[in-house]
Amino acid sequence: MNMFSALHDAWYFFSHHLAAIARLCLPLIVLEGLLLQQITNLVAADSATLWRLLAGLLFYPLYSAALILFLDARSHGLQPRVRDLLAASLRLWPSFALLAGINTLAIMLGAALLVLPGIWLMVKLAFAEYLLVLRGLNPIKALQESFELSDGYFWPMLGCILIVMLPLWLLNGWSHTNETLTENALARLLLDCASRFLQLFSSVVLFRLFMLRSAQPEAE
Template identity: 75%
Template structure:
């Protein structure tokens, strides 16, 4: 499991399945972006972050679960229909939304203590979504099992996550700080949706890591 080989294989998959991923996820990402923009414009500054988090829970679990199911189907040589994937994602929405909320709160708590605990939790919980969707575990069991699966593989996983996400984090920081992309403008909406869509590549990277880890013996 080398980071460069994981990123190479993930990019190959992402680029060759880009049309299908776009059709599956982009409409929901755009709806999410519009809702987040409306929430930001209506909510008070001190509560806007909380409302944005709650608004994100409406759409992120749906298209993320559908994407994970798509990745699993394509890795097995299947050609699933988008509507079937979204229907399956909708059935998983309650447990996935709960998992997303718990995951986000844990990472934010770690980040509030210091940056490094937040990154550590991000890595340790990285497999939870895949365990819930592909193995049918409960949200709490998925979090616990993710801790176990990631043991001994922290640094390769962290390297892959940072290489996939750091450019997008910098893009988000630039969007939020630049007066050219003031909150509520069309440019801000378009760039925000673009950033969230590109973050789907990190889901492909983590899926690749999950599949590789599933075939390897446990490391104490």
């Protein structure tokens, strides 16, 4: 598995389908951003994290499942309609939301114990969403299969995730400490939505890695 080749292929796809991905995902991302902003403004700080996680589970499964279905359709030369993708993602929402919740709690628990276990779990569970959406596995089976499928590919997967996500994590950290942004609701919303949209590129990268791994019956 060539990490840089996967990143190149993913960037080519993302850049050439940017408008289609924006039409599919951006409206839900904006709605998610608006809801998260209201939670931040209305909910007490000690409980805001929990409510933000719950709000994320409302929208994230919808646009993530729709994007995965779009990636799969385009990889087969199909031109799916936005409404069909969203309808399919809505049907997948219960199982995807459960998977995302388990995934998030596992990574948070690992990060709370030490940073490295959280990173390890993030990589090992990275294929679970694709297994649930594309292979129809239930959440627990998808998590188990992701552990097995990622064997032997930890470092390329970690490298791709860090190359894509580390700049966005740093940007988010900076935005939360910048007084100008924290006092400007519109700027904060725009930056949050832009960050979440750019994070979709990581889904494209992981889809490419998933396809490469699935094509090989055994880890090298």
